[in-house]
Amino acid sequence: SATILLSGESGTGKDLLAKAVHAWSPRADHPFLEINCSALPENLVESELFGHERGAFTDARSRKKGLAELADGGTLFLDEVGDMPPGTQPKVLRFLEDSRFKRVGGTSDIRVDVRVIAATNHDLPQMVETGAFRSDLFFRLNVVPIHIPPxxxxxxxxxxxxxxxxxxxxxxxxxxxxxxxxxxxxxxxxxxxxxxxxxxxxxxxxxxxxxxxxxxxxxxxPIEIHEARAASGKVSGLRQLPSEGLRLEDVERDLIRQALARSQGNVTRAAGLLGISRDTLRYRLTKFPDLASEAARDPESQ
Known part of the structure; x- marks a missing residue:
């Protein structure tokens, strides 16, 4: 039940790892709930996490349970925790310290049994140094740190x-x-x-x-993957390239030329080799008049 802090570049799969940790834990039969701390306005983050009482603010017409309460027995995933509003940080700290919280507008403590997993693509120690993130909250989150490489x-x-x-x-x-x-x-x-x-x-x-x-x-x-591979092959021979380096336009021209050669000028087949539509390839060919003759043999390109 130790708190876990996942760090790594955006898109590295921190959410997948958080779900896997939950699925392989004794809490697997209980809820896994998540909140993206950067996706909500500051005035809604606390209400989403801890809920609110009726009349706590405008439009709060009824009591609402927060994610911390709904996740009782399970796991609460705080994604993009580095973007948590400063006003919410001390309340999350208290929740981590004694598993208690108050709903917005409430006076009674609510106690739950929840494991917290947090994730960030920010450098939290650096944010602590600059005062952008509370040091005590960082240490509470950083019980089991896991860095996910790109x-x-x-x-x-x-x-x-x-x-x-x-x-x-x-x-x-x-x-x-x-x-x-x-x-x-x-x-x-x-x-x-x-x-x-x-x-x-x-x-x-x-x-x-x-x-x-x-x-x-x-x-x-898609063509961007083919282009990256072609560029990688050309970059490996940088000593033979002109001093101005490699242009993406040249890589694209070479890819199209190779596809047309392999398809014997058939634009439809060449587009399939490149992972794009025939109309997209015809549009790209307008940028390279020198390749027009190689595609002229395809009756569908007329």
């Missing part, structure tokens, strides 16, 4: 996470199971994932919505 620093996690998301999303979308092919695996492993786990999930969800396939291949993945 996805680019844990490449062995990319494919297990991708397989998990593909399986879960396939069920959510009520479609047949989808398998990752070797070409898709290699491409996913080569991408640096600046948006971390959230970006991986979003890309796979987009592909599964747009592509009705049983096997997910590299050609089904």
């Amino acid at each position: 996805l680019r620093e844990r490449p062995d996690d990319i494919i297990p996470l991708a397989e998990y998301f593909v399986e879960k999303l396939s069920k959510d979308l009520k479609r047949d199971p989808v398998k990752l092919t070797g070409s898709a695996v290699r491409l996913l492993e080569s991408y640096p994932w600046p948006g971390n786990v959230r970006e991986l999930r979003n890309i796979l969800e987009r592909v599964l919505i747009l592509e009705d396939v049983r096997e997910l291949r590299a050609e089904h993945l």
Whole structure:
């Protein structure tokens, strides 16, 4: 039941880890509730956490239980805790110290049995030094600190996470199971994932919505992943590049040229290789007149 503080870049999967900790704990049969401390106005955060009594403020027409009370026996996840309003911090500190709180407008203490897991993408020790975050609250939260590295620093996690998301999303979308092919695996492993786990999930969800396939291949993945791989290959030879460096436009031109060559000028097939629509590729071709002749053999491009 120790309090856990998860830290790491945005999108690294802190919420997934929090849910996993809850699911594998003795509290798994009780609620897992979460609040994003950066998503609510300051005057609503306390009410959402601890509830309010009737008449506590304008529009408070009835008593409302807060998340701390509703999560009794389970886990309360404080996401983006570094953005918690200063006025709410001492009340959360008291709640962590003795598991008691008062509803907004209330006079009686309410006691609950709740495990708290907090997460942040901020440097909380630095915020403590500057006075932006209470030091006593930080120490109460930091009982079990866990730092989650960005996805680019844990490449062995990319494919297990991708397989998990593909399986879960396939069920959510009520479609047949989808398998990752070797070409898709290699491409996913080569991408640096600046948006971390959230970006991986979003890309796979987009592909599964747009592509009705049983096997997910590299050609089904969006062009930005292909471009990143091509750029990576070119950057590895920086000594042979001109001093002005590498332009993204050149990478895009090379990708389109390769796709047209592999598809023998067929724009529809080339678009499939690039993971974009035929109309999108036709639009991109208007930027590269030198490639127009390579696409002219495709009757669908006329």
